[in-house]
Amino acid sequence: MKVVVDFSICDLHGLCVEAAPEVFQIGDDGALHVLIETPPDGLRAKVDKAVRECPTGAISIEE
């Protein structure tokens, strides 16, 4: 799977950072960073949670 973030609509709620801290981080620059673009399947459930809980729908998964 590949994690895709639409940064034009990311609103920095930070729920993805809580759901999947291995994959998402808000950096010192105050912007969202994707740490692993193609996370291992073991992180699937966490990334799914991040997708579902994003209030702006900015995160999607491409297979």
Added chain:
Amino acid sequence: MLRRIVIVGASLAGLRAAEALRDRGFDGELTLIGDEPHRPYDRPPLSKQVLQGAWEPEQTFFRKKDGYDALALDMRLGVRAVSLDLRARRVALADGTFADYDRLIIATGARVRTLSAIAPRAGLLALRGLDDAIVLRRAMMDAPRVAIVGAGFIGLEVAASCRARGLPVTVIEALPVPLSPILGSTFGDMVAAMHRDHGVDLRTGVVVTDVLGESRVAGVALSDGSRIDADVVVVGIGVTPNTEWLERSGLTIDNGIVCNGSGEAAPDVYAAGDVARVANRWHGDSPRIEHWTNAVEQAVHAAENALAGPAASTSFSSVPYFWSDQYDRRIQFIGGGPPHDEIVIVDGSLADRRLTALYRRGDRLVACLALNQPRALIKYRKLLAAGESWNAALSAPVAS
């Protein structure tokens, strides 16, 4: 035997429950019932992007890209559920049809409260659904004078959107300080000042005694004897859970559907979102929570437990979170409501209207308010979820 799952309520919680069921491999019949004619849509943008004209109403629809084919839903829209027969495992619908289930997830949400003893008339509006937003937006095109009853989050967001369009706005609030039961009076005062700075005529400590005008509104009369002339009156005085259809079902209804920590209201019957009172381990109580993220979390939790069954169910634990966008400010609040013993600003200042504040109850950190400081919230969300002590939270390094 788990062959048929019925979800009643086709808004955020209902949709997320359906998605979670399919994600976790449920391949039986899945029925999604909604009383509105619309496909599921997102409510937070209604009071902001849609009212301000930045979005067309259809931009609020979920799954614009993915569509619904992959979910394989029997989606029944524009039809209300009217009763539930637990023994027959059957939901009756207003069109005379039925939906039979092996598991049921109830996500019928809430509806706006109305002013008591005030007859409906043209220009007397509320904002809850997409159709409400379309009507209000159209009314805002005619350069009306707007009176908003209730300075809760919805009322204040509508006020900010009206000011963005240059409309004269009066907001009427019964409390002396708006939002004080949630944020505390210091930050309630700050929000009030922010609205006044943006030109809102905010009247506090008064209630509406009458809505003026015959066939259409002409204004409102207030308890202090004054009168506000208005062409549009928007009532935002809270919501009521949609539980009437369950009154004779045998489920326990008390300001919402009372559920255990598994999200179960009865064997094989789950509830989620604004209509539900799910026992929350973090909270130590069964609050009814009207927030966006709560609807998502409870829906996914209910879906997982509906598939797992009681023996393998997990108990719900979540730190409540909500946000509100008004003008150029974002208010984010995470944690529990009052009583709070102490509130401390740990970063930023009231003067800048950019700050992080922590809330203490006893020796615990119980909540965090962030105003235009999103990174702080991420840090304190972690501490709140971990149940950190007040002293540990105060000494944690500040991230701004």
